[in-house]
Amino acid sequence: MTVSAPFPSVNRLDPWKAHSAKICAVFEEVPGIKTYELELEPAGVRDEYRFQPGQFNMVYLPGFGESAISISSDPGSPGRLLHTVRAVGNVTNALARKQTGDQILLRGPFGSWWPLENCIGQDLIIACGGVGLPPLRPVIYEIVRRRKEFGDVSILYGARRPEDLLFTNEYESWRKAGIQLEVTVDLGNLGWTGHIGVVPTLFERLDVSPAQTSVFTCGPEIMMRFVIQEAQDRGIASERIFLSMERNMNCALGLCGHCQLGPEFICKDGPVFSFDRMEPYFHMEDF
């Protein structure tokens, strides 16, 4: 006997289904960090793929698992997809062994993005540390392309050592576009003539007009905490400070529960939040 009528038809789009992507090139950025240029397959998927600056993909290596990795390329060229990844865990170390021509899988894009469209005509401070720069590079590309639409734009960037600084060959083009770039390291070396100190100390070099300034920050939580402090000390409102949060993202769909922070699912409500939404919990130990 067949199952009779009562069951409605099921129309399922499977958010677990991953796209295939070919590694077109691998760039060794600094020790331990590589950028992977990916081409989604087939061409139809690639042509339809769009992302916003600050969004991420779930990079999947069968047998190893998935890892949430932000997109570091220009949203204006979505067909050329870049991920800049530090090899730290099971998945990212397996990725580090991949070569040009290899296939990986990915799901995405996921998450909220930097609210650049709400900053038109405004000043912008981009403050990031270490691998906090790659999730902000799409914003920088967007600004460089549309420079006239924004007021003063500055980038405050730091890494542990000079040899850890990312994307150094692009700094000149950013500066040429009229962006104030301030770079610092925690620990200098013989050839280093630049600033030494943590990222928040770079605020001293800025002339901030708080009422018309937004801050985008991404990096270790402790760095963001002090960046936010510096911004608030200069009178920038919590609503105008945006940060990208990191939590354990297993599904990216808001279904698995791992990435929760208070009422927020970092994967689907974030990763980019205005600070007023994070403020109640940001200083709460182990929350």
Added chain:
Amino acid sequence: MTSGRLTIGAFVSIDKDQLQTLLECLQQVGYRTIGPQVRDGAVVYDDLASVNQLPVGQIDIQDGGHYRLEADESAGWFDYVVGPHSLKNFLFPARETIQQLTLQDGSWASTTPEVEGPPLAVIGVRGCDLNALKIQDRVFLEGPYVDPHYQARRERLFVVAVNCRRAAATCFCHSMGAGPAVSPGFDLALTEFTDRFVVEVGTDRGGEAMKTVPATLCSVEDIQTAKDVPKQLEKQMHARKPEDGHPQPRELDTTGIKELLLGNLQHPRWDDVAERCLACANCTMVCPTCFCSTVGEVTDLTNENVLRERTWASCFTGDHSYTSGGVVRPSVKSQYRQWLTHKLASWIDQFDSSGCVGCGRCITWCPVGIDITEEVAAIRGEDI
């Protein structure tokens, strides 16, 4: 006797034995019938071929870390309440494959496995669990992403609910607005009397399933009598008082609970409960609404066939909040606080309802008897 299909909202009376006829009707149209039965000393849900498997004449005595079944002469077919299982075990199974990958000619191909097996008809769903079902629906079906595996089972689910006429001491559905009366969402709802069941039809397919079950339409008085059964119990639950030698009846004051809990994240009670909590995760496993999961990789020896397996996860593990920068919630205190504040407070922001239905399972199945109602009361009493 009635004939033809019953309409939504109809109440009919059936002889108790006719529940077997209903069961067989459901089986005949292709349902896998699931119902309560005793296993290892507890009432669990499993395949129910016959009503003879029901724990007739049994009641459950539940308390913090305590569950015992007892024979009771006055007990009917459904006078035990809830055991460790809920609908969650069937709609969101503890382990399932969500993707299959195969390496073919050097490239990975992925497929979504079809949800296999016949549709489910679950007999004996209580008010609390019906509400838990609706809460899980919000998680898996009503967000920006729909889980196709849950959806496939959920859309074909047939629910035969039961209005409770007895509560365990651990039950506090009356505090959570989740029972004991069943709320809409069932296909059929039973109210038990000594010699018969009154059956309320909740959906067209419920009416369809009753087509061949000998039944008498209820009079207006009869309907009222049936509706009074859970109402009476609810009244009793509100009036319950502690008695010597009996487990303490539970209740939970939900007034301003979101602000209460999120405003007391540094309350000393979190340290106190962390001293007792074993972080065993039992509460999250038996909770009918807890939805956390982890997808892991299962590979064969060739590494050419990979299953992506989703298993239940729990906020009581360090792994749950692991990031490359460290574990966000490494202590039992932070884990218990996450569980309780999520369940009763931040859930309201996320899903516009509490995550608790007052079923009391987390109290009963906690090996050290930690009581969610007591923890909230302690925080409320010592508001700092």
